[in-house]
Amino acid sequence: MYYVFNDLFFPPVSEADEEGILAIGGDLKSERLKLAYQSGIFPWFNEGEPILWWSPDPRMVLFLDELAVSKSMRNILNRNQFKVTFNQNFRDVISNCQKIKREGQNGTWISNEMIDAYCKLNEQGIAKSVEVWQDEVLVGGLYGIDLGHVFCGESMFSKVSNASKIAFIALVNYLKKENYKLLDCQVYNPHLESLGCREINREEFISILEDKR
Structure with missing residues (x-):
């Protein structure tokens, strides 16, 4: 699993695990969210937990x-x-x-x-x-x-x-x-x-x- 830090980057969605989780961490700044959705990725996580970025298969x-x-x-x-x-x-x-x-x-x-x-x-x-x-x-x-x-x-x-x-x-x-x-x-x-x-x-x-x- 890829760990997101300050860089504005996501790995290819093909690297998501079987559940559809692609990456963990990062933030919810506008530029990151825009890049995520444009790439087929979305955040989904519980409050108090690190941000999880998903790209499930199937969709x-x-x-x-x-x-x-x-x-x-x-x-x-x-x-x-x-x-x-x-x-x-x-x-x-x-x-x-x-x-x-x-x-x-x-x-x-x-x-x-x-x-x-x-x-x-x-x-x-x-x-x-x-x-x-x-x-x-x-x-x-x-x-x-x-x-x-x-x-x-x-x-x-x-x-x-x-x-x-x-x-x-x-x-x-x-x-x-x-x-x-x-x-x-x-x-x-x-x-x-x-x-x-x-x-x-x-x-x-x-x-x-x-x-x-």
Whole structure:
């Protein structure tokens, strides 16, 4: 495993171990985070532990034309119960992602340090959010890193049923309209699979990431 110090460098993603861990250490400065995402790498670690840098194989992604929207979800969308905005309340979205309780997880990997780091990326136009509102109250959303042709999803939250799905669908529709190639969802979970996401090998993911045409 590679140890990151002050140098702005990551080893080739092919050197990641079987779990997908590529490197350990370093910091969450904007330049390092930008290099990581551009290279198919993301940080994921528990508060109080060294930073772990991941590039898993396989990689969970959504090809935008493969979005799966159930009939019941279409009915919810047609009722217009929710309002969706883009990149209006980034800090509130990431803070809610930090606080939301998730089944099978104790606590969260989204530390205060990570919130501050991603808010700096948001100020630079790199990290972006989707907000879902009901009666002027923020009830769901998601955030991630916008590479211009690939959007790297980081986390999402719901305070009412289906709010995060609304955010996800709105993001995919936006990405399709703007001719993005892919939505990166990092690692498998059944909820993502139900929305049409699937695993591809890391080599294919990196190839798409590097092709900015």
